[in-house]
Amino acid sequence: MSTLARTAVSYRGAAEGDSLSPARPGSRASSGAQGDGAKSASLALEGVSLSFGGVAALRDVDLAFADGSITAVIGPNGAGKTSLINVITGVYTPDRGRVVIKGRSYSRSPTSRLASLGVARTFQNLGLFKGLSTFDNIALGLSFAARSTIVEQALGVGRARAEVARTRRKTDEALEHLHLESYRDRLVGSLPYGVQKRIELARASVAEPHFLLLDEPLAGMTMDDKVEMTAFIRSVRSRLGATIVLIEHDIGLVMSLSDRVAVFDYGRKIAEGTPAEVQADQAVIDAYLGVPHADEEA
Numbered sequence: 001m002s003t004l005a006r007t008a009v010s011y012r013g014a015a016e017g018d019s020l021s022p023a024r025p026g027s028r029a030s031s032g033a034q035g036d037g038a039k040s041a042s043l044a045l046e047g048v049s050l051s052f053g054g055v056a057a058l059r060d061v062d063l064a065f066a067d068g069s070i071t072a073v074i075g076p077n078g079a080g081k082t083s084l085i086n087v088i089t090g091v092y093t094p095d096r097g098r099v100v101i102k103g104r105s106y107s108r109s110p111t112s113r114l115a116s117l118g119v120a121r122t123f124q125n126l127g128l129f130k131g132l133s134t135f136d137n138i139a140l141g142l143s144f145a146a147r148s149t150i151v152e153q154a155l156g157v158g159r160a161r162a163e164v165a166r167t168r169r170k171t172d173e174a175l176e177h178l179h180l181e182s183y184r185d186r187l188v189g190s191l192p193y194g195v196q197k198r199i200e201l202a203r204a205s206v207a208e209p210h211f212l213l214l215d216e217p218l219a220g221m222t223m224d225d226k227v228e229m230t231a232f233i234r235s236v237r238s239r240l241g242a243t244i245v246l247i248e249h250d251i252g253l254v255m256s257l258s259d260r261v262a263v264f265d266y267g268r269k270i271a272e273g274t275p276a277e278v279q280a281d282q283a284v285i286d287a288y289l290g291v292p293h294a295d296e297e298a
């Protein structure tokens, strides 16, 4: 297990003021990931339900992400995949259930502290600043860690000087790891879509998160770009030891990239396991072929 993963497992601290409580003893999150009992899961959903008016986006979802694993969340359009990431990141507050992060259980994820808890994400429709350079976009991924005062920053002294140096070093490392050096000073809006997706991955990973949530990181790319991107995702995982959750529609790539796959349909987790297990699962085959389910609710 990586150092980062060990840190995640042993973490017990949490700031006051959030709606939190220790993970339930014996819960999946505290005892290990589903179907992967040898590993701990510092990130999990427990009994999460979420609805919008009459639409149930998530229905009683239990899902634990083994530390250091890559889990793909797949399912047809409207299955609840993005809602799941939005619940983990506190964009949505579940009607029921809890989000467990590093041994603490939240009825609503603490949005303002997610970065310090080691949670980072990318967005389905790129969340980059098109008028800024590649370097500046990636550097923004470190902004939460700034400790210097405005005065120190204005004068470029004290902690600000060290932070600027660290930001430059970390950002240059991320540019190198994701082969983005040649785009360093280019405005993001002028770059090809596949490169922008890679820049978003760089921004999300530059602060070395423990949990990386990728919403359709391969969407809209050429096949060559997709193959390249999957290699970059693997390399981020092995470099950081991060737990990666990704939403993807390209089943072929999902199967080769992921350790685990969770399949959703109408907000419900209908299958979970290794890629080979879910591929052979009849409920999954039915969901993808659009076979109506006996328990389908209005």
Ligand SMILES: Nc1ncnc2c1ncn2[C@@H]1O[C@H](COP(=O)(O)OP(=O)(O)OP(=O)(O)O)[C@@H](O)[C@H]1O
Pocket: 052, 055, 056, 057, 075, 076, 077, 078, 079, 080, 081, 082, 083, 084
């Ligand atoms: N903010 C919202 N307001 C109303 N309904 C929403 C909202 N967000 C999601 N939904 C609904 O919740 C359900 C699940 O949506 P979600 O975006 O999570 O699905 P998805 O699996 O990510 O779909 P896609 O693959 O098309 O992105 C859908 O029926 C969607 O219309």
